[in-house]
Amino acid sequence: MTLRYLHTMVRVKDLEKTMDFFKLLGLKETRRIDNEGGRFSLIFMAPEGQEECPVELTYNWDGDDALPSDSRHFGHLAYSVDNIYETCQLLMDNGVTINRPPRDGHMAFVRSPDNISIELLQAGDSLAPSEPWASMENVGHW
Numbered sequence: 309m310t311l312r313y314l315h316t317m318v319r320v321k322d323l324e325k326t327m328d329f330f331k332l333l334g335l336k337e338t339r340r341i342d343n344e345g346g347r348f349s350l351i352f353m354a355p356e357g358q359e360e361c362p363v364e365l366t367y368n369w370d371g372d373d374a375l376p377s378d379s380r381h382f383g384h385l386a387y388s389v390d391n392i393y394e395t396c397q398l399l400m401d402n403g404v405t406i407n408r409p410p411r412d413g414h415m416a417f418v419r420s421p422d423n424i425s426i427e428l429l430q431a432g433d434s435l436a437p438s439e440p441w442a443s444m445e446n447v448g449h450w
């Protein structure tokens with residue numbers, strides 16, 4: 309099984325100020341999804357030459373006060389896997405709960421023993437950065 313680091317997601321309250329901060333550090337916007345259905349934006353930023361390892365800024369248009377306090381800022385670590393169903397089966401066989409099963413074949417969520425959220429994405433999928441970034445605008449909240 310080949311696991312490939314994809315990104316770290318953090319939630320931000322002031323998107324413009326946060327982007328200006330990361331631009332000061334030399335990061336540039338590499339991808340953006342404005343999701344009308346879910347009322348949020350995902351902005352991926354990475355240093356030049358490291359576009360495959362961005363930070364994913366999640367901006368909830370209506371704020372994120374409704375989220376559990378332990379997940380308000382840090383969101384998840386994301387990895388791509390060769391076969392998301394086989395990976396989830398391996399985890400389940402070892403006692404890991406699949407918090408969000410990959411019913412759509414491309415995304416699953418599990419938690420580490422310390423409850424750190426881990427996003428698993430099917431390698432080669434339009435959500436994984438190795439593929440041309442399909443426009444996800446106006447897609448309902450997945």
Ligand SMILES: C[C@@H](O)C(=O)SC[C@H](NC(=O)CC[C@H](N)C(=O)O)C(=O)NCC(=O)O
Pocket residue numbers: 317319346348350364366368372375383384386425427435449450
């Ligand atoms: C594109 C892929 O890398 C994602 O991370 S999409 C994950 C998805 N994000 C959202 O729905 C953003 C808005 C939401 N209100 C939030 O604040 O997360 C998602 O399933 N998020 C839940 C999570 O635990 O990351």
Ligand code: NI
Pocket residue numbers: 315317364384386427
């Ligand atoms: Ni993500």
